[in-house]
Every structure is written in C-alpha cells, then in structure tokens.
C-alpha cells in the first residue's frame with residue numbers, strides 16, 4: 001500500500017489525511033503538540049471550503065456543528081451600512097451557505113473522520129529529505145505532506161531561499177463570548193480608520209468576534225482584553241456588549257508569506273495550507289484554501305500511480321489560485337482595515353455605497369465559487 005506522512009494536524013493536515021485515506025493511501029499524521037487541545041477561537045468556512053469538506057465526506061457533520069451565516073455586509077463604526085449582503089442570494093449563487101464554527105469543533109469533526117491511531121501527537125519533525133524516497137526523521141514514505149503551518153520547518157529546510165513570513169502591519173484580537181448570545185445580532189464587518197471588527201455566530205449559540213488594528217509589531221499590552229475593549233468600546237452595538245460578554249482574548253500580529261513560494265513540490269514532498277501560502281485573514285480564506293489544497297492533492301495523487309506526476313498536477317492547479325487569493329487578501333486589508341487617512345476612508349466608503357448590490361455579491365463570491373475535483 002502507498003504510504004503518506006502528513007506533518008501537522010491543523011485543518012490542512014487533517015483534511016489532507018482524510019482525502020488521501022479516501023483514495024487508498026495509508027496515512028500517518030505527525031503532530032508536535034503533546035495532545036490535540038481545544039484551542040483557538042472561531043472561523044468562517046466559505047462556500048469553497050464547505051464544498052471541499054463535502055468532497056472529503058465531512059461537510060454535513062460540519063454543518064450540524066456550525067451555524068449558517070445568513071447575512072452579512074459592511075458597516076462604519078457608528079453603525080451605518082456601507083453595503084448589505086443577502087445571505088440567501090449568496091447561497092443560491094454558490095450552492096451552499098457559509099458556516100461559522102469554533103476551531104476546536106472543526107478539529108474534532110476532522111479528527112473523528114480518521115481512525116484513532118492516524119494522528120501521533122508529541123512527534124515534532126526535525127529532519128526532512130525530499131527524495132528519491134522522501135523521509136522525515138529517517139522514516140520513509142511514498143509521499144510527505146508539509147502541513148506544518150506558517151513557520152513550516154519543512155519549507156525552511158527544502159526551500160531555504162524563500163523569505164520568512166513578514167509582519168503585515170496589523171495586530172488582531174480574537175474572542176468568543178462565554179455564554180450563548182441572547183441579544184440582537186446582525187452579522188457584519190465594521191470598518192473604522194485603520195481598524196476593523198467582525199462577528200460570527202457559532203453553532204452552540206456563542207459569538208466569535210475579532211478586532212484588528214494597524215499597529216507596530218509586538219506592541220503587547222499587560223491586559224489585552226482591557227486594551228481591545230478600550231479600542232472598540234465606542235463602536236456601534238453590539239460590539240461593546242460582545243466584548244463585555246467575553247472573559248479571555250487571543251492576540252496575534254498578522255504575518256503572511258509576502259514572497260510567493262516558487263513551487264509547492266520538492267521531490268516527493270508537497271507544501272500545503274499555511275506552510276505553502278500563509279495569507280492575511282482579510283478574505284477569511286486561509287483555512288478554506290488549505291481545505292482546497294487537501295482535496296486537490298488527494299484527487300491528483302493516485303496511490304497506484306506515479307506520485308511525481310500527481311504532485312506536478314497539484315502544484316499546477318493549486319499554486320496560481322492560492323497565491324492569487326493571498327494577494328487579493330492583502331490588497332483587501334490595505335483597502336479596508338488598514339486605510340487610515342480620513343479623506344481616503346470617506347472616498348472609499350462613498351465608492352462602496354454607490355456600488356450596486358449585485359456587483360458587491362459578485363466580488364464576494366469571486367473566490368468562494370470553487371468546484372472540487374472528484375475524489
């Protein structure tokens with residue numbers, strides 16, 4: 001039986017493991033964390049990611065644990081609407097709804113789709129060889145999948161000329177309300193001057209929220225929850241109340257692979273997810289692109305065929321699209337959250353207000369409109 005080692009049990013690595021197993025690969029996932037802990041906040045799975053999860057056979061389990069995002073749009077910090085998205089029209093256009101889900105829940109659903117001994121925790125990979133038969137830490141396989149995240153050791157070892165991820169100029173706080181949210185909630189992203197706030201209802205009734213601001217890097221605060229409450233406390237309802245209903249907050253300086261990786265394949269090793277194309281979260285596409293990678297990799301790599309041929313097809317299919325999405329996400333950040341000059345902000349807002357709803361819908365659907373290959 002053809003063997004694959006997947007390095008990293010994040011959303012990308014687990015999705016790849018599910019896809020490759022469906023194709024008949026014998027898969028082992030090596031994860032450095034001592035155990036899979038319920039970490040992170042929430043995230044949005046867009047139509048492309050949901051279709052990918054359907055191809056992996058876990059879409060309905062994810063829908064059952066998540067919350068359909070029925071509406072959306074853009075507001076200013078005083079609550080005025082710049083544009084509104086009709087969730088039903090979006091679902092009709094894309095064939096499936098976006099889903100808000102807690103990361104830990106998504107991880108659990110993905111893990112449950114794998115036999116219990118597939119993921120080996122406490123296994124930090126330190127060495128990699130690309131071939132002729134790829135190996136990690138002396139263990140050979142027919143295929144090695146580097147799903148080891150933005151700081152990928154495998155990318156650093158096999159692609160030494162690719163520059164390290166760069167700070168994108170923005171820091172972000174993420175929180176989830178402690179209890180299910182009983183108040184009114186109209187889902188939207190809100191733009192201020194050099195700042196953005198968003199909210200996503202989760203399957204268990206709680207609400208995931210994020211606040212992002214332009215900032216020097218590593219400008220940490222002693223009390224991050226107090227800092228984010230102070231920064232967004234005067235924004236429209238229910239933003240202050242959501243933050244007041246939250247006990248703990250995560251804070252990350254946002255980084256991305258500014259220089260695109262020249263190939264996602266080296267010998268029998270494939271880069272996947274953030275290891276290949278870490279992007280800013282402005283289009284909510286990072287994990288969705290990792291899921292697309294996983295489905296395409298599994299579809300192209302036939303366990304009874306020539307792995308190198310499959311990997312070449314994977315690179316050809318995934319690199320242009322994922323790098324285009326990464327570029328567009330960065331541009332969206334510059335046009336949206338990072339815009340600070342009051343005149344430029346007023347001009348941008350006027351342009352958005354004048355844009356017909358149908359054009360807004362088309363631009364939102366642009367990257368979410370993706371059809372997975374058959375597995």
Ligand SMILES: Cc1cc2nc3c(=O)[nH]c(=O)nc-3n(C[C@H](O)[C@H](O)[C@H](O)COP(=O)(O)OP(=O)(O)OC[C@H]3O[C@@H](n4cnc5c(N)ncnc54)[C@H](O)[C@@H]3O)c2cc1C
Pocket residue numbers: 007008009010011012013030031032033042043044045123124125126147148149150152153172174210252254272273274275281284285286287288289290
């Ligand atoms: C603020 C913010 C909001 C976001 N919101 C969204 C969103 O709404 N929608 C969306 O699609 N995306 C979103 N993203 C992006 C998304 O989180 C990432 O793109 C996605 O989680 C990447 O998954 P991954 O599996 O590639 O990497 P990771 O999740 O980083 O997983 C990598 C795994 O590899 C393991 N590992 C690392 N090194 C080794 C090693 N040497 N040996 C063994 N294991 C190793 C790590 O422990 C980890 O478990 C957001 C990101 C941020 C920062």
